[in-house]
Amino acid sequence: MLGYPPGVIPKAVSAWTHVEKGTQYAHDVLSGAVVAGKWVKLACKRHLDDLDRASIGHNGGPSLDETDDFPYYFDPKAAEKVCNFIELLPHTKGKWAAQRLKLILEPWQCFKTMCIFGWKRASDGLRRFRKAFVLESRKNGKSAWAAGVGLYMFCADNEFGAEVYSGATNEKQAWEVFKPARLMAKNSPALTAYYGIETGKGAGSNLYKMADGAKFETVVGKPGDGASPSCAITDEYHEHDTDAMVSTFETGMGARDQPLLLIISTAGDNIAGPCYAMQQEVEKMLEGVVPNEELFGIIYSADPDVDWTSELALLQANPNYDISIRGEFLKSMQRDAIQNARKVGAFKTKHLNLWVQARDAYFNIQRWRESAKPTLTLDMFYNQPVKIGLDLASKVDIAAKEYLFRLDQCNCDIAKILQDEGYKYARFGRYYLPEKTISLGENEHYQGWVGDGWITDTPGDMIDYVQIRDEILDDRDLFQLEELAFDQHQARMMVSELIAEGIPCVEVAPLVLNFSEPMKEIEGLIRSRAIAHDGDPVYTWMLSNVVSKPDRKDNVYPNKNRVEDKIDGPVAQIMAMARWMLIEDNKSVYEKRGVLMV
Secondary structure, three states: OEEEOOOOOOOOOOOOHHHHHHHHHHHHHHHOOOOOOHHHHHHHHHHHHHHHHOOEOHHHOEOOOOOOOOOEEEOHHHHHHHHHHHHOOEOOOHHHHHOOOEEEOOHHHHHHHHHHHHEEEOOOOOEOOOEEEEEOOOOOOHHHHHHHHHHHHHHOOOOOOOEEEEEEOOHHHHHHHHHHHHHHHHOOHHHHHHHOEEEOOOOOOOEEEOOOOOEEEEEEOOOOOOOOOOEEEEEOHHHOOOOHHHHHHHHHHHHOOOOEEEEEEOOOOOOOOHHHHHHHHHHHHHHOOOOOOOEEEEEOOOOOOOOOOOHHHHHHHOOOEOOOEOHHHHHHHHHHHHHOHHHHHHHHHHHOOOOOOOOOEOOOHHHHHHOEOOOOOHHHHOOOEEEEEEEOOOOOOOEEEEEEEEHHHOOOHHHHHHHHOOOOEEEEEEEEEEHHHHHOHHHHHHHHHHHOOOEEEEOOOOOOHHHHHHHHHHHHHHOEEEEEEEOOOOOHHHHHHHHHOOOOEEEOOOOHHHHHHHHHHHHHHHHOOOEEEOOOHHHHHHHHHOEOOOOOOOOOOOEOOOOOOOOHHHHHHHHHHHHHHHHHHOOOHHHHHOOOOO
């Protein structure tokens, strides 16, 4: 945002100045005139495609030829109203505040604002988007923009008794949006007089209107069940361990006609948390994999295939480059990160909006995600040779079963297709947890994965090993089960029963000697995107938790930084890979290098 002096309004080129700026921005992004990453391009394409699908009638309303196939229309008047409101608000920090300048929306800010507030439902004229997810790097003006949105929803949205909340995990963060909103109101006497806005006194002061009881205030932690938000702004969502706040905000909005849940954040390092899950939901929506017509999302981040040390990465992740954040400052931070490995993680999350994995993480999680094929299913490998790795850990924790198919040993259509695409293996996972462990408050990520079918819950306080045993017996009928690789810890009785049923079981003791080479093999395959998988979020999380440093003999072994960082799936996969690698080890020298002609 830039600023202009109070009372000096730039001459409008049309009735829809901000809408024109935002629309031109979308065109410029797609043409390459404006540098942007993949997710911004897809957000712009979605908006322009939707404009083509909708018919805009007089005064922004739906026209007579509106079709049932696309029940939305774009209302430029409504979008312009919000943009104009925000630009009447003063800056509250830095040189622009000292000069008493008012906000000016940059084209990219016009774009997200007009999308959120301009799209409406043809059936009733209410807003289309009820939830908006905006991921931006630090110092790109997201707090000031969100404060302006919050003030609009508080006093200018024609919502009687509006309730607007700025929520975060701690008081300081909750005030990052509310404080500028409060200062904007206090420094705008015409605004407070027109809408009858008053400021509360004391440490927990809020904004309120006596006329209808509307309020704008902070919330820390889980809001009370009695709240009925018309707008809820959740700041720095990456710091939330659970979605308790967002979930309570959402359920409390039921009585509002057109509420807005606005989630703003930078990236972080907790890929088991709700923010990362929300980003994945937005990405799938933007890619058209999982449509969600009432969700708006835009992610300003550096593309994974762009060199993080380049200026291009800075431009993709910082739309306010050289405006609210100086380019030279970003380049300085980038140079520091290049020269000091300890600063790389913080630089990537704060200034490139890239999620980072555990410190000293062994596997390349970005490469792993890039090799995902969401349409891939275990059923496609019916009657194919498979090696299964089994890690039972303890009876109250995750048990992992890993299926590993070596594609050159398979004789099916999907294996041939994957090989043509450069894959060498395909893997799938099954995970088991007792109901009691899942129900614990700190395990909300497990609860979500159970609901999505990624984790199997077993009744009671302990894992039901009988269920796992029976499923392995079923696997024998579904696939050519060549071997079950296991660690004897916790598995002796089950393995004895499986051997009695004719299942070929092989112990792979958890020793450096057994784990180092297959772990290196998996790491190399991941870097070359040679393991096909279905995008399983549980395994991705576990993989990101694996840490390891080579010893003096360059041996590696899977470890984790914290008890709660589970790695059972990768351990089971390493055991299965160890058995597949024996095929290579047992080949003759002629099979390995071919016959030499002299």
